[in-house]
């Protein structure tokens with residue numbers, strides 16, 4: 016079970032949430048939407064969560080962008096903000112599981128329900144099944160939310176459905192509704208950990224021989240909120256100093272990583288405001304460090320980051336290049352993302368270029384080091400985008416793998432003989448990882464290096480069934496990043 020934290024003194028008292036009388040508050044549908052204005056429910060957390068679910072459902076919005084904006088606009092903070100976040104992100108992540116339970120409690124297809132009622136039922140079911148909020152508080156608060164947004168008419172229906180949901184806990188519903196674990200272990204685990212089956216199948220393939228043992232842990236870790244890591248800027252501050260200043264812990268694998276142990280907005284931390292550190296998953300740090308340190312004979316001055324936006328790895332590469340006396344060319348096709356790289360790399364020896372990496376006018380066979388951090392399905396970073404797992408479709412994978420092969424081939428063509436190329440994705444999908452690297456190495460004659468040897472401090476890093484390193488949330492606490500290094504024949 017995840018997202019089960021109830022804010023201190025929160026809603027376990029059984030008395031439903033109370034609004035502080037002096038808190039400035041704006042309620043009702045998001046700005047710019049018309050519709051009957053009803054009195055607010057006096058529950059800013061659930062109102063913000065409901066409006067977030069609506070924006071995700073109707074406008075294809077991202078929950079992790081919508082909710083913080085709503086909370087800021089409405090000046091919702093503290094416990095209310097924490098509860099809104101738990102509910103909106105939790106219900107977005109668990110949508111498939113919640114809908115299966117609701118489907119068993121409602122006598123018509125869910126898509127025939129009024130949208131607000133469906134969103135509210137999802138929020139109610141999330142509270143009942145995946146938080147420690149007492150059932151009567153969860154049902155009562157959801158009914159009041161519906162009354163304030165849709166009037167009294169649907170309240171009896173919502174009350175009755177949620178009472179049926181509350182007849183079993185999450186494990187009880189999984190036992191009733193999930194595929195049988197003996198006949199269909201992957202389907203069972205996918206249901207129990209609220210993942211679409213196709214994603215669970217991809218994880219199982221990527222885990223290879225360890226799939227049977229580890230798939231449940233992998234899906235459970237993917238169903239929880241990620242820890243926040245900082246990357247100390249090389250040459251400016253050490254991880255040890257950064258940990259001391261921020262109160263975090265030095266991260267286990269990245270020489271520049273710090274694991275934050277306190278909540279709060281990391282953007283408010285002084286070293287982050289001063290540009291001495293950035294928020295960056297430890298897995299991404301390891302990829303950038305591997306790209307900058309893969310063994311190389313001869314000149315080591317010209318580096319290239321072919322898919323650089325928004326610039327997380329380019330900052331690390333730029334800072335390491337500054338120490339080595341090298342320079343970095345950073346490319347991105349999207350002008351707004353190239354602009355973000357420019358901003359992030361200010362003061363570093365990084366030149367930013369906007370254009371398609373496959374055709375941009377940059378030298379051939381000239382770079383000593385190249386990073387190809389390819390666009391991908393993002394299946395390794397699902398923890399960061401609560402609704403993403405239900406939005407992604409397997410059909411998009413082929414188009415991406417074609418682009419990935421072209422980009423890696425181009426990266427190899429731009430590398431001098433004897434130079435090194437690092438290929439990375441934030442996806443563990445074998446079609447995007449080991450299969451791309453194998454196919455391109457075969458076609459170009461590039462030599463695949465032992466990438467796991469570049470990260471001796473990371474246990475169990477070698478990818479299953481192919482070259483490269485595959486990191487995992489359940490093993491390493493990182494995103495499920497993949498990377499492989501190749502040497503261009505001399």
Ligand SMILES: C[S@@+](CC[C@H](N)C(=O)[O-])C[C@H]1O[C@@H](n2cnc3c(N)ncnc32)[C@H](O)[C@@H]1O
Pocket residue numbers: 299321322323324325326327328329346347348349352370371372373388389390391441
């Ligand atoms: C996974 S992201 C890179 C993340 C980045 N390296 C970082 O650490 O912040 C992939 C990037 O590739 C860019 N991209 C996609 N197709 C491209 C192409 N044909 N040429 C150059 N950039 C491309 C996308 O705009 C996106 O910014």
